[in-house]
Amino acid sequence: MLNRRQFGNLAASASLGSLLTQKLWAEQARATASPDKFYFALVADSHIIDDFYVKGSENGVEDNESILVTTPRLINARDLINSLSPAIEQVFLIGDYFHNYPSLDYDFYFKNTTRLDHAKTITDKFKAPVHLGFGNHDYDVKRVPREMSHRLFKAKYNAEPYSALDYKGYKFIHLNNFLGSTQDNKAADFNPNIGSLGEAQLNWFQAQLEERKPTFVFIHYPLIQDQATEFKDYGLQPLLRKHADTIQLVVSGHMHKWIDFAHTYGPQHYVMAATRYDPNAYMLMEVDTRRNTWRFMNAGLVEWATHYSKPFRA
Numbered sequence: 001m002l003n004r005r006q007f008g009n010l011a012a013s014a015s016l017g018s019l020l021t022q023k024l025w026a027e028q029a030r031a032t033a034s035p036d037k038f039y040f041a042l043v044a045d046s047h048i049i050d051d052f053y054v055k056g057s058e059n060g061v062e063d064n065e066s067i068l069v070t071t072p073r074l075i076n077a078r079d080l081i082n083s084l085s086p087a088i089e090q091v092f093l094i095g096d097y098f099h100n101y102p103s104l105d106y107d108f109y110f111k112n113t114t115r116l117d118h119a120k121t122i123t124d125k126f127k128a129p130v131h132l133g134f135g136n137h138d139y140d141v142k143r144v145p146r147e148m149s150h151r152l153f154k155a156k157y158n159a160e161p162y163s164a165l166d167y168k169g170y171k172f173i174h175l176n177n178f179l180g181s182t183q184d185n186k187a188a189d190f191n192p193n194i195g196s197l198g199e200a201q202l203n204w205f206q207a208q209l210e211e212r213k214p215t216f217v218f219i220h221y222p223l224i225q226d227q228a229t230e231f232k233d234y235g236l237q238p239l240l241r242k243h244a245d246t247i248q249l250v251v252s253g254h255m256h257k258w259i260d261f262a263h264t265y266g267p268q269h270y271v272m273a274a275t276r277y278d279p280n281a282y283m284l285m286e287v288d289t290r291r292n293t294w295r296f297m298n299a300g301l302v303e304w305a306t307h308y309s310k311p312f313r314a
Helices: 004-031 061-083 115-123 146-157 199-209 236-242
Strands: 037-043 090-094 130-133 163-167 170-174 215-218 247-252 259-262 269-271 282-288 293-296
Touching: 037 061, 061 115, 061 282, 090 170, 115 146, 130 170, 170 199, 199 236
Parallel strands: 037 090, 090 130, 170 215, 215 247, 247 269
Antiparallel strands: 037 282, 163 170, 259 269, 282 293
């Protein structure tokens, strides 16, 4: 964990970045201000831990160091997003909200204050509503039944395994790539490194897309790591290509780096970096409902193929 001096230095640096960001955000947003516009933010891979976390259990020095500062980094990202004017109206967190399960006992999470509670305490202080998606660390498909993860997300956060939000004529969809056979430890094709949705979710997704509203899609594993089809020619990629005129953007996390897959899978597909490694790893998005356009407002500050993004500077 950070000591008081280290935390203070990190907070001071973030405060400077926040002031610079607020200034440029106001300049950029107000320069084209319109009642037809709204703003939302994306965050991924916060990996919040607790006092039950075993230090040194990650892969390598960078991971072992970064996991210890996930809390202040998510707080800094939250406080910056909260400070913006015009205001962010919705926040979407694309999985790995917390980092693994310290116990296989469901009741443990109600007898103790754990990383599940710490994560909620942080995100409850966003001014905008926060919508959660599942990441691989929000499950543990080798050891923890998926049903237990779903019960905990429902009890702690009132969150479903996958969801859709209709907002100002747009649709925002959290897909869950941990519900298909590749994520079932009893299935013949079990492979936790490959995402799959399962037939029920694919049917639900297709029904959502058939409403033909402009749609943003969020899914934790990048599309390169998800099964293209699951039932003959039916699957995620054919649905994305079929509805490429409706789907505005697909955003994933998991890789902890900024990657632009462009239109490899039909709609524009970005992988975003993690607040675990950089408190500036967020996406600030503007939507123009009259023109039906969107803008990734801090795209010019992203250091592609790295963990990092620069703060706004006027």
